[in-house]
Amino acid sequence: MSILILADHDDGQLAPATLNTVTAATQIGDDIHILVAGDASGEVAKSAAAIAGVSKVLTADDTTLAHGIAENVAPLILSMASDYSHLMAPATITGKNIMPRVAALLDVMQISDIIKVESPESFQRPIYAGNAIATVTSNEPVKVVTVRSTAFEPAAEGGSAVIEAAAASADAGLSSYVKSELSSSERPELTSAPIVISGGRGMQDGSNFAMLEKVADKLGAAVGASRAAVDAGFVPNDYQVGQTGKVVAPDLYVAVGISGAIQHLAGMKDSKVIVAINKDEEAPIFQVADFGLVADLFDAVPELETKLD
């Protein structure tokens, strides 16, 4: 089994989800290569080569590969596909954008968002917002697989893979990058943070998220939100935790003013410990919470902050 993993990165840093994908790959086979496609992504390649269990890092460096333009990255993966039994990527926006394009060009069905490796041909994946788990078997000649990072531990460092240059393919001329508007935060990244504190519609206003941020800063936590809070414009889209937002599984998840729609639960119910603070005693979030506090969040959250000193 030779496995190629598409690294997720921003040309400066390797996205942590890539490490979890390596762990999933080690459960399939032991000849694991990582493709770093990008522009001046040498540092990313070095980080990838240092992951334990990785034997080779292939780098394709070209301006046309910057920002993970799917129409340009997919043909590159396609040109390498014949050497591999599995093509994998984290189920991040980058992986979700590029891998189905690769699968279609190979005429194979992709297996999205796996949470367990049963065998090299068989995987578990959530369906219906995680309300059911399907075991899926593929007889395709090459398996195209995306990996839910929260379901696998991150791979350790300590590897020393060889780094080889791969030829970049030409610009497809279909899409071009214009600009990004990225949220900047000193807090940990949402999907890999050990503690997440999220706010919902009950926060009433974006400015009230400052209360959550104060608690987050004391706990070293990331701040998330429910879809309702994002739709209401309280916080940007990249805060959204849920079926179609980010999936998180921290050691501690604190849901504040979140009712607990199944679409939100899909994004956080695998957290180790769940705390819910909501003034509505009947809120469904309490059904998944290990510790529920029925209280007005505008009293409870500031009190929580002071009690953390």
Added chain:
Amino acid sequence: MKVLVPVKRVIDYHVKVRVKADNTGVELANVKMAMNPFDEIAVEEALRLKEAGGADEVVAVSIGPSQNQETIRTALAMGADRGIHIESPHEIEPLAVAKLLKEVVAREEPGLVFVGKQAIDDDCNQTGQMLAALLGWAQGTFVSGIEIKGDSAAVIREVDGGLEHLEIRMPAVVTVDLRLNEPRYASLPNIMKAKKKPLDSISAADLGVDITPRLNITRVEEPPAREAGIKVSDVAELVDKLKNEAKVI
């Protein structure tokens, strides 16, 4: 310009799905079905484009058994002009859906395909990207804003770190995300009018596409249940439990 909008019939998002006792799938009998919510957003965006003069026809297409015609009628009631129903006997995979849609695109020659970023039943998140690949078209995925500029479109994508702006060449496939718009409700007069709008039905076989599944779903089961938790009486007790019992802070 014509806009094609594929719409999928799925279990209504309010319904709590139940796994069948024999672990072969989820219970679909007597369950309320509805249009995939992301596809509603796609229909809405196509209608807004038409209302702004950027498109002259909106065609909704759905693949599945005869009941899928209801889903197409929903799109027609929202304001789509015409429907195409591709009759197929069983649930089919995104790759087969993309191949069928490619044939529809060849017949209809739309300038744009708007499709939901994912269906809330299989949560695959593949069809739009696969269709773009098979057509050799540009793809704008997870889109929360779009502006057509002649032979290209400026799209805003919801990405992991925030937003990304891309310029994509037309014709293109655009997969839509939550914040693109808020879909309209169909009014009663429009629901009545939709019954008279044209709806063609063709079979998957007529399009010459092999829809045999590639993946075998061997088992469907309930996720492990979380053990019931406790209610704490105040913040002090909560902090104590987190520190001394759960040991997470």
